[in-house]
Amino acid sequence: MKRRTYLTALGAAPWALWLGTSAHTQVLDLPDAINKAGRQRMLSQRMAKAWLALVQGIEPPNAQRVLDKSMALFDRQLIELKAFAPSPEIKLTYSKLELEWSDYKTALIGAQPDKSAAAHLLMQDSQVLALANQGTGQYEATLGKPVGKLVNLAGRQRMLSQRMAKFYLAARLDVGAASSIAEIMKARSEFVGANAVLYDSPLATTRIRQELQQAQGQWVFFDNALQKLKPGSGTDRSMTEVFQASENLLTTMDSVTALYSAIKV
Structure with a gap:
């Protein structure tokens, strides 16, 4: 991808880049801040996923779109979250995140995306993820209410969907295959456990539970695709299935996160 392509995307695309829904142009309140801060975690993994897909020629037009829009949204939300920061500690986190980003x-x-740069890129995305996660936790602590924990947890599910797909594509590329498989297994366990917590929460509405049931159906398909993993080999079809399934699961979990962030208690 040429730098000019990204700059054009920034100038031409509206800020409502998030999966067809409208993105706020500023942080509205602390639950919204937790939602957006958590979304930064997800974007760090989604961008790496798209980049690895481009390396392997998987869904090139779609992967490029995902990368372009994710970068633009990360830029925008980073500005919003830093401006909204209610304490020097949170502002410092986002200043550090700016540098890593x-x-x-x-x-x-x-x-051009290339296998030779993959290991370095994965190291960088982990540093961005760590700081984005730190900011999310700080915003949750500032809110200090049970709903904040649920918004954080639901938002983390978005990240895990992209993290599993990212490590699947890394293993297919035979980049850190053993550690990639271990990370997938860890994320699978965390995802299943967190969905149960979100479903059983006393704050879960009927709509939230309906969305989580839909996510469960998507998870079954995604998990089946993940289990076909054979490091260093595989078909374009299986990688495409993982890429698309992770996008579908992400869309549903983003809806769940938004629904939890809208609860006022």
């Missing part, structure tokens, strides 16, 4: 963004768009 600058390096990660350069790796994503500075050269």
Whole structure:
């Protein structure tokens, strides 16, 4: 991807880039901040997933779109979250995240995606993820209400959907295959456990439970695709299935997160 392509995407695309729904142009309140901060975690993994798909020629037009829109949304939300920061500690976290994001963004768009750069890119996305997660936790602590924990947890499910797909594509590329498989297994366990917590919560509405039931159906398909993993080999079809299934699961979990963030208690 050329740098010009990304800059064009930033200038031409509306800020309502999030999976067809409208994104706020500013943080509305603390639950919204937790939602957006958590979404930054997810975007760190989604961008790496799209980049790895481009390396392997999987869904090139779609993967490029995912990468472009994810980068633009990350940029926008980073500005919003830093401006909204209610304490010096949170503002400092987002200042640090700005620096890590600058390096990660350069790796994503500075050269054509290539296997030789994959290990370095995965190291950078983990650093961005760590700081994004720190910011989410700080916003949750500032809210100090049970609903904040649920927004954080639901938002983390979005990240896990992308993290599993990312490591699947990394293993297919035979980049850190053993550690990638271990990370997938860890994320699978965490995802299943968290969905149960979200479903059983006293704050879960009928709509939330309906969305989680839909997510369960998507999870079965996604999990079946993940279990076909054979490091260093595989068909384009199986990688396409994982890519698309992770996008579908992400859409549903984003809806769940938004529904929890809208609860006022």
